[in-house]
Amino acid sequence: MTGGPLExxxxxxxxxxxxxxxxxxxxxxxxxxxxxxPKVREQLQVVLESAMRRNRPPDHVLLSGPPxxxxxxxxxxxxxxxxxxxxxxxxxxxxxxxxxxxxxxxLGEGEVLFIDEIHRIARPAEELLYMAMxxxxxxxxxxxxxxxxxxxxxxxxxxxxxxxxxxxLLTGPLRDRFGxxxxxxxxxxxxxxxxxxxxxxxxxxxxxxxxxxxxxxRSRGTPRIANxxxxxxRDFAEVRADGIVTSAVAHDALAVYDVDELGxxxxxxxxxxALVRRFGGGPVGVxxxxxxxxxxxxxxQEVAEPFLVRAGLLAxxxxxxxxxxxxxxxxxxxxxxxxxxxxxxxx
Ligand SMILES: Nc1ncnc2c1ncn2[C@@H]1O[C@H](COP(=O)(O)OP(=O)(O)OP(=O)(O)O)[C@@H](O)[C@H]1O
Ligand SMILES: [Mg+2]
Numbered sequence: 013m014t015g016g017p018l019e020x021x022x023x024x025x026x027x028x029x030x031x032x033x034x035x036x037x038x039x040x041x042x043x044x045x046x047x048x049x050p051k052v053r054e055q056l057q058v059v060l061e062s063a064m065r066r067n068r069p070p071d072h073v074l075l076s077g078p079p080x081x082x083x084x085x086x087x088x089x090x091x092x093x094x095x096x097x098x099x100x101x102x103x104x105x106x107x108x109x110x111x112x113x114x115x116x117x118x119l120g121e122g123e124v125l126f127i128d129e130i131h132r133i134a135r136p137a138e139e140l141l142y143m144a145m146x147x148x149x150x151x152x153x154x155x156x157x158x159x160x161x162x163x164x165x166x167x168x169x170x171x172x173x174x175x176x177x178x179x180x181l182l183t184g185p186l187r188d189r190f191g192x193x194x195x196x197x198x199x200x201x202x203x204x205x206x207x208x209x210x211x212x213x214x215x216x217x218x219x220x221x222x223x224x225x226x227x228x229x230r231s232r233g234t235p236r237i238a239n240x241x242x243x244x245x246r247d248f249a250e251v252r253a254d255g256i257v258t259s260a261v262a263h264d265a266l267a268v269y270d271v272d273e274l275g276x277x278x279x280x281x282x283x284x285x286a287l288v289r290r291f292g293g294g295p296v297g298v299x300x301x302x303x304x305x306x307x308x309x310x311x312x313q314e315v316a317e318p319f320l321v322r323a324g325l326l327a328x329x330x331x332x333x334x335x336x337x338x339x340x341x342x343x344x345x346x347x348x349x350x351x352x353x354x355x356x357x358x359x
Contacts, residue, residue: 022244022269023277025080025234025315038211038239039085043093046086047210047235048203052194056086059192060093069122070094071191072145072172074130076179078318080236081196083175084128090173091124099125103132112137113150113165121168130174131181138186145172145189177314198233198322201225207235208242212257217246222259230266232275232319244269274323274342279307279316284325287335288343295332 027035040046043057056073063070073090075083091098097120106112106127119125127133133141144150148169151162174190176182187193199207205221205228212219219242227245231238242257248265249257276284286304287294298317302309317333320326325339340347 021278022240023230023232023237023271023275024279025078025232025237025277025319027080027236028240031240034243035236035239038214040082040089040210041092043089045210046082046089047206048199049082049086049194049196052086052196055192056090056194060090064094069096069169069171072174072189074179074182074187074190074193075173075175075196076193077177077196078198078234079177079315080234081198082235083196084126086194086196087124087126087173087175090171091126094122094124094171096122096124096171099123100128101126102128103130103134106133106137108134109136109140110153112140112144113152116140116144116150116167116170117152117165119168119170121170123168123170124173125170126173126175128175129177130186131176131178138183141172142185142189178310198319199231199235199238200233201228204228204231204233204235204238207238211239211242215243215246217242217249217257218255219257220259223257223262226259226262226266227257230271230273230275232277232280233322234319237275241266241269241271241275276319276323276342279305279311280320282307283312283316283320284335284339284343287326287333288340288345293340293347294334295329297332301333 043053046053059070059073075086077083088098099115099119101115115125140150144167148167150165150167152165153160154163155161179187179193179195205224208224208227209219212224223245227241228238231241245257245262245265248268249255249261252264253261272281282305283301286301287296290304291300298312299309302312305312317326317328321328325336325342327334327336337347
């Protein structure tokens with residue numbers, strides 16, 4: 013994911029540039045430690061256990077969902093649960109099929125290869141991946157031009173874990189080669205409270221139940237944001253209070269950091285503002301909306317919209333994006349009569 017102007021936003025779901033170390037220290041290491049996503053967790057548990065009983069690498073796993081919900085963490089957990097080495101790369105990093113072939117042939121038996129942002133892999137590399145995933149084979153091209161020959165090479169059986177924020181962008185043949193797809197959804201407040209108390213313990217932060225509830229409700233359904241807000245509120249508690257994160261301390265700190273009650277970030281607010289104030293609540297096409305907020309269409313679709321839809325503030329209709337009455341109210345504006353909520357007749 014690209015950061016751009018959002019990088020320094022305290023409620024952005026994207027990772028901050030200097031956040032990798034702290035994120036790594038807070039990552040759950042085992043499935044049992046992984047909070048929330050009960051369905052994905054249970055299904056994955058069965059997939060992993062049956063593979064271990066058969067003493068075979070499990071089927072390839074695809075994890076899809078918005079940023080910051082734990083796809084990378086879960087991929088690492090898969091390797092840890094299997095006791096297998098973990099290798100990490102990303103779609104954009106694999107530019108040539110040859111790079112991928114070299115990586116695949118270097119994998120040992122049972123290794124877990126994680127490809128982040130797999131929907132952005134280059135087409136020739138993707139085609140090579142088909143055979144690798146299905147038959148554990150790759151054709152390595154030797155020579156150039158008419159004299160080039162393809163030499164088939166066997167691979168050690170491995171497990172591919174792919175992550176994507178846009179499962180819809182995956183080609184059919186690639187999607188079909190994953191034996192298991194886990195759809196990650198936003199976390200509810202109770203789950204985020206568990207994430208926060210676990211992190212507080214690891215960081216040595218004293219967090220009261222009410223303090224946790226206050227932060228959780230403004231974390232935009234996203235553990236990455238919850239953990240970041242916890243650190244900011246802790247700073248505030250140390251400087252302005254006695255170090256204990258109570259509800260009042262959390263409330264005051266989040267006001268200082270400009271986090272609104274729903275935890276909407278700058279892009280969320282820009283999208284809502286444009287939709288309501290410039291386009292009268294819609295419907296308006298996503299590309300027009302993206303231009304209005306000065307962002308890529310992809311970013312609006314992958315980062316802002318999933319949460320706005322989930323929060324009941326934005327609806328996707330066949331004619332375009334529409335602000336719901338709740339969105340108008342959130343901006344403190346009275347919705348015009350008959351606005352927002354799409355009806356049967358819009359379809
Ligand atoms: N279920 C969870 N339980 C506890 N902590 C979590 C959980 N999911 C995510 N986290 C925390 O949130 C942070 C971000 O998670 P992670 O990097 O796995 O998200 P991601 O989905 O891979 O994001 P991106 O799409 O940006 O790559 C991690 O450092 C971890 O501490
Ligand atoms: Mg990730």
